[in-house]
Amino acid sequence: MIFDAKEFIQEAIEETKKKVTGRAIIACSGGVDSTVAAAIVNEAVGDQLTAVFVDTGYLRKGEAEEVRAMYASIGLNLRFVDASEEYYEALAGVSDPETKRKIIGERFIRIFERVAKEVDADFLIQGTIAPDWIESGGGARDVIKSHHNVGGLPKDMALTVYEPLRDLYKDEVRKVARQLELPIAERQPFPGPGLAVRVLGEPTRERTAIVREACAIVEEELEKAVASGEMTELPWQYFAALLPVRSVGVQGDLRAYGETIAVRAVASIDAMTATHMRIPHSVLDRISRRITNKMKDQVNRVVYDITDKPPGSIEWE
Numbered sequence: 001m002i003f004d005a006k007e008f009i010q011e012a013i014e015e016t017k018k019k020v021t022g023r024a025i026i027a028c029s030g031g032v033d034s035t036v037a038a039a040i041v042n043e044a045v046g047d048q049l050t051a052v053f054v055d056t057g058y059l060r061k062g063e064a065e066e067v068r069a070m071y072a073s074i075g076l077n078l079r080f081v082d083a084s085e086e087y088y089e090a091l092a093g094v095s096d097p098e099t100k101r102k103i104i105g106e107r108f109i110r111i112f113e114r115v116a117k118e119v120d121a122d123f124l125i126q127g128t129i130a131p132d133w134i135e136s137g138g139g140a141r142d143v144i145k146s147h148h149n150v151g152g153l154p155k156d157m158a159l160t161v162y163e164p165l166r167d168l169y170k171d172e173v174r175k176v177a178r179q180l181e182l183p184i185a186e187r188q189p190f191p192g193p194g195l196a197v198r199v200l201g202e203p204t205r206e207r208t209a210i211v212r213e214a215c216a217i218v219e220e221e222l223e224k225a226v227a228s229g230e231m232t233e234l235p236w237q238y239f240a241a242l243l244p245v246r247s248v249g250v251q252g253d254l255r256a257y258g259e260t261i262a263v264r265a266v267a268s269i270d271a272m273t274a275t276h277m278r279i280p281h282s283v284l285d286r287i288s289r290r291i292t293n294k295m296k297d298q299v300n301r302v303v304y305d306i307t308d309k310p311p312g313s314i315e316w317e
C-alpha cells in the first residue's frame with residue numbers, strides 16, 4: 001500500500017488531540033523526525049506544546065543558530081537550553097558507545113523533566129520512528145544499539161510518552177515533512193547523541209571540535225560537487241568520524257603522530273540497510289586536503305569507509 005502523507009497527517013492530528021490532553025513538551029533536535037513530530041503536535045494542541053532544544057555540545061557547526069531560526073519561522077514555542085558544559089563533564093572518561101548513549105539519553109530526559117516542571121507539562125512527545133525501536137530491541141530483535149530516543153528513558157519518569165511517528169520509516173517521515181512544507185524535508189539524518197558518537201573513544205571538547213570541523217568540510221565539499229554537476233546527487237547521509245587510532249606521518253621535516261578521520265557517505269532509503277557511495281576521487285581528494293590543511297597539527301590521515309550496512313552500521317558507534 002502506498003503511504004499517503006496527507007492522510008497520515010490528518011489522522012495523527014486527530015489521534016494527538018485525543019491522547020495529548022494536557023500541556024506537553026517535545027525534545028526537538030532540529031532533525032527531520034523531531035521537527036515533524038513537533039509540527040504535528042503543534043497543529044493539534046497549539047500553545048499547549050513547548051519545544052525544548054538542547055545544545056549538548058555535540059551539535060554540528062552553526063547548528064544551534066540555524067535550528068533556532070528555523071523553529072522561530074514555523075511558530076514553535078521554543079525553549080533553548082545550553083547544556084554543553086554539563087555534557088562534557090558527564091562524558092569525561094567515557095568511551096564505551098552504549099554507555100555514552102545511555103548517559104546522553106538520560107541527561108536529555110532529566111533536562112526535559114526540569115523544563116516540564118517549569119511549564120507544568122504531563123506529556124513528553126518524541127520523534128521516535130520505527131527503526132529506532134526495532135534496533136533498540138523492541139519486539140523480538142536483538143539490541144543492536146540503544147537509540148537515543150529509547151535507550152535513555154529512566155523507569156521513574158513522571159511524564160507520559162507520546163510518539164506520533166513510531167510506525168513510520170524515514171522516507172515516510174520525509175514525505176510528511178514535504179507535505180507540511182517544512183524546510184528540513186531534505187536534511188540528512190543526524191543521530192540523537194550527535195557528534196559524541198562520531199568521536200570514537202572519549203568525546204572531549206577538543207576531539208569533538210576536530211570532528212565538527214571535519215563533518216563541515218565533508219558536507220561542504222559534497223554539496224559543492226553536486227551544485228557544480230561533478231556529482232549527480234547528494235548521498236543519503238555523509239559525515240566524518242574521528243577514530244581512536246593515531247598513526248605516523250610527516251609534517252615539514254618532522255615525524256608527526258596524528259589523528260585519523262574516516263569519511264562516510266551512504267545511499268539508503270530507510271537506514272535499515274545502506275550502501276557506501278562511489279564518491280569521485282577528485283572530491284575525496286579535496287576533502288582529504290582540506291581536513292589535513294585545516295587541522296594540520298591534529299589530523300594527518302583521512303580514510304574512506306567502503307562498508308555497506310550490513311555488515312557495518314551507518315554510524316561508527
Ligand code: XMP
Binds near residue numbers: 147190309314315
Ligand atoms: P546506524 O548507525 O544504526 O544508524 O546504521 C541508522 C540511522 O540512525 C541514525 N542514528 C540515530 N538516530 N538516535 C537517532 O535519532 C540515535 O541514537 C541514532 N543513532 C544512529 C544514524 O545517523 C543513521 O541515519
